[in-house]
Structures are given as structure tokens and as C-alpha cells.
Amino acid sequence: MALKTSLAGQTFAFADLRTLLAKASPERSGDHLAAIAASSALERVAAQHCLADMPLKIFAGLELMPEVDDWVSDLIAGQHDARAFSRVASLTVGELREHLLCADPAELERLTYALTPEMVSAVCKLMRNQDLIAIAARRKVVKRFRSTVGLPGRLSARNQPNDPTDDSFGIAASLVDGLVMGSGDAVLGVNPATDSVEDYGRVCRILDDVRAAYDIPTQTCCLGHVTTAIEAIEAGAPVDLVFQSIGGSAKTNRSFGVSLGVLREAQDAASSLNRGTIGSDCFYFETGQGSALSANGHHGVDQQTMEVRAYALARAFDCLLVNTVVGFIGPEYLFDGRQIIRAGLEDHFCGKILGLPMGVDVCYTNHAEADQNDMDVLLTLLCAAGVNFVITVPGADDIMLNYQSLSHHDLAYARETMGLKAAPEFLDWMVRQGMMDDNGALIPAPNALAAAFDRVETLLEAR
Incomplete structure (x- = not known):
């Protein structure tokens, strides 16, 4: 899977999905401590561009940490509702952002088990603070x-x-x-x-x-x-x-x-x-x-x-x-x-x-x-x-x-x-x-x- 994009006359390549997600994250000191953060604001934006164009289907079939025997990963895979996912399976991560911004409370609830944590993390990285507020305000959990x-x-x-x-x-x-x-x-x-x-x-x-x-x-x-x-x-x-x-x-x-x-x-x-x-x-x-x-x-x-x-x-x-x-x-x-x-x-x-x-x-x-x-x-x-x-x-x-x-x-x-x-x-x-x-x-x-x-x-x- 080729994960690369061009921006400002430069080509940026990302080794795998976890690298792309890390580079696309808004800056925080913990990712710098782990030596996985973007090296510059330009690389961060390039990673976000690449992430926005990624089809959600890739997340549905790709292990984030394939070398690790991890029961949390197994739990995540078992929770995924393929039928519910079909509602958004044709979207990219960027299109999912637009979908969530327009979704009513009932649609947000329907998507609960359609989306994996990695999909939700990915779309979160593309959002402004007001996006995070506006969407969460419509999702009530009682x-x-x-x-x-x-x-x-x-x-x-x-x-x-x-x-x-x-x-x-x-x-x-x-x-x-x-x-x-x-x-x-x-x-x-x-x-x-x-x-x-x-x-x-x-x-x-x-x-x-x-x-x-x-x-x-x-x-x-x-x-x-x-x-x-x-x-x-x-x-x-x-x-x-x-x-x-x-x-x-x-x-x-x-x-x-x-x-x-x-x-x-x-x-x-x-x-x-x-x-x-x-x-x-x-x-x-x-x-x-x-x-x-x-x-x-x-x-x-x-x-x-x-x-x-x-x-x-x-x-x-x-x-x-x-x-x-x-x-x-x-x-x-x-x-x-x-x-x-x-x-x-x-x-x-x-x-x-x-x-x-x-x-x-x-x-x-x-x-x-x-x-x-x-x-x-x-x-x-x-x-x-x-x-x-x-x-x-x-x-x-x-x-x-x-x-x-x-x-x-x-x-x-x-x-x-x-x-x-x-x-x-x-x-x-x-x-x-x-x-x-x-x-x-x-x-x-x-x-x-x-x-x-x-x-x-x-x-x-x-x-």
C-alpha cells in the first residue's frame, strides 16, 4: 500500500498506517517523546492530506500492529459490524468527516459499531475543535x-x-x-x-x-x-x-x-x-x-x-x-x-x-x-x-x-x-x-x- 502525497513541491511518504496516523496527529509532547511525531507542520499537513484521501475500507481490513499478539485488537475486530459499516464503506476518511458533520443523532447512533477506533481516531485528526464539539453535542449516550x-x-x-x-x-x-x-x-x-x-x-x-x-x-x-x-x-x-x-x-x-x-x-x-x-x-x-x-x-x-x-x-x-x-x-x-x-x-x-x-x-x-x-x-x-x-x-x-x-x-x-x-x-x-x-x-x-x-x-x- 503506497502512502504518499506531494505538498509544496515536496513528496512525503509514510511507511504504514500507524506512521501516517502518528504524523497526522495535532502536535503533542507525548508523540515527540515516542519519536513518532511529524518533524514539521508541513509534514503534519501532508499526512493529513494523505489520510483524508484514504478509503475507510483500508481500515476495515488492515491490522494496525500486525506483529503484536494483542487481545484488544481482537476485541476491536470482533466488535466491528460489517452490515452497519456498509453505510459508509464507500467513503474516504475526509468524506466521513463531512458525513458526520451532517449526520443527525439517529445516524450517529447507527454508526456506533460501524466504525472502528482507528477510523474514529483518523477522522478526529482532520477536525477542528468546533467540529469535535458540534458532532459530539448531537451524540447523546444515556x-x-x-x-x-x-x-x-x-x-x-x-x-x-x-x-x-x-x-x-x-x-x-x-x-x-x-x-x-x-x-x-x-x-x-x-x-x-x-x-x-x-x-x-x-x-x-x-x-x-x-x-x-x-x-x-x-x-x-x-x-x-x-x-x-x-x-x-x-x-x-x-x-x-x-x-x-x-x-x-x-x-x-x-x-x-x-x-x-x-x-x-x-x-x-x-x-x-x-x-x-x-x-x-x-x-x-x-x-x-x-x-x-x-x-x-x-x-x-x-x-x-x-x-x-x-x-x-x-x-x-x-x-x-x-x-x-x-x-x-x-x-x-x-x-x-x-x-x-x-x-x-x-x-x-x-x-x-x-x-x-x-x-x-x-x-x-x-x-x-x-x-x-x-x-x-x-x-x-x-x-x-x-x-x-x-x-x-x-x-x-x-x-x-x-x-x-x-x-x-x-x-x-x-x-x-x-x-x-x-x-x-x-x-x-x-x-x-x-x-x-x-x-x-x-x-x-x-x-x-x-x-x-x-x-x-x-x-x-x-x-
């Missing part, structure tokens, strides 16, 4: 457990009450801080500082005690390793969602300590508890550009394409939530605010096209060339794109993971400025508590936080 996440006109949030020592009151106090600001309709989710079964179960019980005591229509999750979750379920822990970080290759997933079989075992374990009230979507996956390179499991594939391959794994399960932790790994992979913003929009778009309930952890590390203004921009753009949920922490500063995210106040800004509401079940609960009006606006209550802290402290002492 999931349910105790609350409904992903409905039009809604913006949900994960309330992330992390504590550096997993202190019970520290977690509960932070949890309440987010609840009174309207955060938590996606999940009440803690990243534990340790990964013992005992601590996992204790965190689950703290979250579930608060949820049950106040009859909050949401779900809880301790974001420990999936094997710890399985053991905790066997020990009787109140597990709503099971969590796992995943990647786009078998080697990356081995670095996370998971396999397809282990993930299936975890879903079966969580499903057996039957804790959902309006749905049974019980998995929560996190991803992020750069994880495959960090694990030396990228096999020469660019980080954005490898990220989209992870979404094929996620959609093999009953997910309530999937989010990319977009700037968490650091500037070695996404150097500055510009790269983080682009990656966040890419990941959200690609996940939605592949049928996932996508959220984004809008975040950055303190050694990246980014600041909270960049996060304001990304949050606002994601709301325009119809993101299912974001993650919020007190003061936008995660004191356990040591990175900057969104604050609970940022969530209030986004909802009020763009006319978005919380999940319907959670909104009704907030209204009954006197913390929101019927339109979803927060109601100032000067003593509500202190009173809530007192009630939670009493609850913990009773335990």
Missing part, C-alpha cells in the same frame, strides 16, 4: 444506576472527596462540601490512598452510609483496583460501581494488572449485588492519553489513537461512567493548556462516537504549562459539546493526588451560565433539601454547610 446520566440539557459531576490518609471524617466532610454545591449526581467517588480490602470496604461504607442516611439518588465508588473490589464484594462491602483504569493495548492493561477475564469477573460480581434502582450500569472506567506510552505498550502507535482503542474495551462492559483524566500524567505527554484542551475535546468526541458515556476530568499537573484559565476554557467547550459529567474537588486542588482539577464552584458556573441542570433524580433531591430551586440554581443557605458537617460527624460517631 446511562442509569440510581441516577440518569447523559440526558440532553444536563451536566452531572463526580464528587471526589479524596483524603491523603483516607481519614473517615476527612472524606465525609469533603463529600458534604461537594453535595451542598450540587456535585455528586454522577457518583460519589474516592481515590483511596491505599488498596487494602479492609480500607476499600471502609471507604465504601462511609460513602454508602452518607448516601443512605440522606436517601441521595446517586451511586458510590471506591476507585481501588478491580481485584480489590471483587474481594470486597465477597466480604460484603456495599459496592455500587466497580472501577478500573484501562488502556488501548494488552501490554498497557497488563501494566494495570487487568485482563478481559478479570474485568468480566468484576462486572459479574457487581451485577450480582443488584444495587441499582433505575438501571444496572455498574462499571466506571478511566483512561488518559499517554498511559500506553508510559507503560511502553504503545507499539509505535500515537497516543490519541491508542487512547481511542481503550474505548473499545470500555464499551464491552455495562458502563455508567467513562472519563479521560486529560492532563493528569503531565507535560511529558500533553505539554501545555493548548494541547490539554485539544486532547480533552478529542477524547470526548471519540468516546461519544463509539457509544460511551463520556466524561472528562478537566485537570493538569503543577509542572505543566497550563493554569485554571485553560481549565475554564476546556470546561466551557465540553459543556457546549454535551459532556456527560466532569469531576470536582474542593478549591480545584486534589490534596491526595496532587493535581489541579475543577472546583465545585466551577460546576455551579457551568450549570448556571449555560442553562444546564443536574440529573433529574438528584435535582429533585436537591430541591427537597432546599439547596436548589426548580430550575437547578443553587439556593444560598449560610448555615447549611455547618449543619451538614454536624450531621455527618454524628453519623460517623454512631458507626
Whole structure:
């Protein structure tokens, strides 16, 4: 297969599909670190020209990493719906972009299993940010457990009450801080500082005690390793969602300590508890550009394409939530605010096209060339794109993971400025508590936080 094109009096040749995809990627530091990025803006544009003219049929029959025995690749091949693909099989990648820009929501849904991750990654590389926003905004993915996440006109949030020592009151106090600001309709989710079964179960019980005591229509999750979750379920822990970080290759997933079989075992374990009230979507996956390179499991594939391959794994399960932790790994992979913003929009778009309930952890590390203004921009753009949920922490500063995210106040800004509401079940609960009006606006209550802290402290002492 000849992959070459002429531009500005020069001829550019690309050795294979993975090389072409890497060279066509918008610039990011991770691809430079892997020594696969375009050497110049001209080479990048040449690669995008070549990619735009490539027939989609080539992707349907070509192995991206033929030398690698990779079960993620096998999963991708097994998911491809040839009949659905026939709708777009005659198109080139560039024509697919035009098709998606004109497609209505029903057509986007019909294409979910027609397109492979590599096709979606390819067309993403040809798009401006506004293309990524406009198309993703039309692709709604709705999931349910105790609350409904992903409905039009809604913006949900994960309330992330992390504590550096997993202190019970520290977690509960932070949890309440987010609840009174309207955060938590996606999940009440803690990243534990340790990964013992005992601590996992204790965190689950703290979250579930608060949820049950106040009859909050949401779900809880301790974001420990999936094997710890399985053991905790066997020990009787109140597990709503099971969590796992995943990647786009078998080697990356081995670095996370998971396999397809282990993930299936975890879903079966969580499903057996039957804790959902309006749905049974019980998995929560996190991803992020750069994880495959960090694990030396990228096999020469660019980080954005490898990220989209992870979404094929996620959609093999009953997910309530999937989010990319977009700037968490650091500037070695996404150097500055510009790269983080682009990656966040890419990941959200690609996940939605592949049928996932996508959220984004809008975040950055303190050694990246980014600041909270960049996060304001990304949050606002994601709301325009119809993101299912974001993650919020007190003061936008995660004191356990040591990175900057969104604050609970940022969530209030986004909802009020763009006319978005919380999940319907959670909104009704907030209204009954006197913390929101019927339109979803927060109601100032000067003593509500202190009173809530007192009630939670009493609850913990009773335990």
C-alpha cells in the first residue's frame, strides 16, 4: 500500500498506517517523546492530506500492529459490524468527516459499531475543535444506576472527596462540601490512598452510609483496583460501581494488572449485588492519553489513537461512567493548556462516537504549562459539546493526588451560565433539601454547610 502525497513541491511518504496516523496527529509532547511525531507542520499537513484521501475500507481490513499478539485488537475486530459499516464503506476518511458533520443523532447512533477506533481516531485528526464539539453535542449516550446520566440539557459531576490518609471524617466532610454545591449526581467517588480490602470496604461504607442516611439518588465508588473490589464484594462491602483504569493495548492493561477475564469477573460480581434502582450500569472506567506510552505498550502507535482503542474495551462492559483524566500524567505527554484542551475535546468526541458515556476530568499537573484559565476554557467547550459529567474537588486542588482539577464552584458556573441542570433524580433531591430551586440554581443557605458537617460527624460517631 503506497502512502504518499506531494505538498509544496515536496513528496512525503509514510511507511504504514500507524506512521501516517502518528504524523497526522495535532502536535503533542507525548508523540515527540515516542519519536513518532511529524518533524514539521508541513509534514503534519501532508499526512493529513494523505489520510483524508484514504478509503475507510483500508481500515476495515488492515491490522494496525500486525506483529503484536494483542487481545484488544481482537476485541476491536470482533466488535466491528460489517452490515452497519456498509453505510459508509464507500467513503474516504475526509468524506466521513463531512458525513458526520451532517449526520443527525439517529445516524450517529447507527454508526456506533460501524466504525472502528482507528477510523474514529483518523477522522478526529482532520477536525477542528468546533467540529469535535458540534458532532459530539448531537451524540447523546444515556446511562442509569440510581441516577440518569447523559440526558440532553444536563451536566452531572463526580464528587471526589479524596483524603491523603483516607481519614473517615476527612472524606465525609469533603463529600458534604461537594453535595451542598450540587456535585455528586454522577457518583460519589474516592481515590483511596491505599488498596487494602479492609480500607476499600471502609471507604465504601462511609460513602454508602452518607448516601443512605440522606436517601441521595446517586451511586458510590471506591476507585481501588478491580481485584480489590471483587474481594470486597465477597466480604460484603456495599459496592455500587466497580472501577478500573484501562488502556488501548494488552501490554498497557497488563501494566494495570487487568485482563478481559478479570474485568468480566468484576462486572459479574457487581451485577450480582443488584444495587441499582433505575438501571444496572455498574462499571466506571478511566483512561488518559499517554498511559500506553508510559507503560511502553504503545507499539509505535500515537497516543490519541491508542487512547481511542481503550474505548473499545470500555464499551464491552455495562458502563455508567467513562472519563479521560486529560492532563493528569503531565507535560511529558500533553505539554501545555493548548494541547490539554485539544486532547480533552478529542477524547470526548471519540468516546461519544463509539457509544460511551463520556466524561472528562478537566485537570493538569503543577509542572505543566497550563493554569485554571485553560481549565475554564476546556470546561466551557465540553459543556457546549454535551459532556456527560466532569469531576470536582474542593478549591480545584486534589490534596491526595496532587493535581489541579475543577472546583465545585466551577460546576455551579457551568450549570448556571449555560442553562444546564443536574440529573433529574438528584435535582429533585436537591430541591427537597432546599439547596436548589426548580430550575437547578443553587439556593444560598449560610448555615447549611455547618449543619451538614454536624450531621455527618454524628453519623460517623454512631458507626
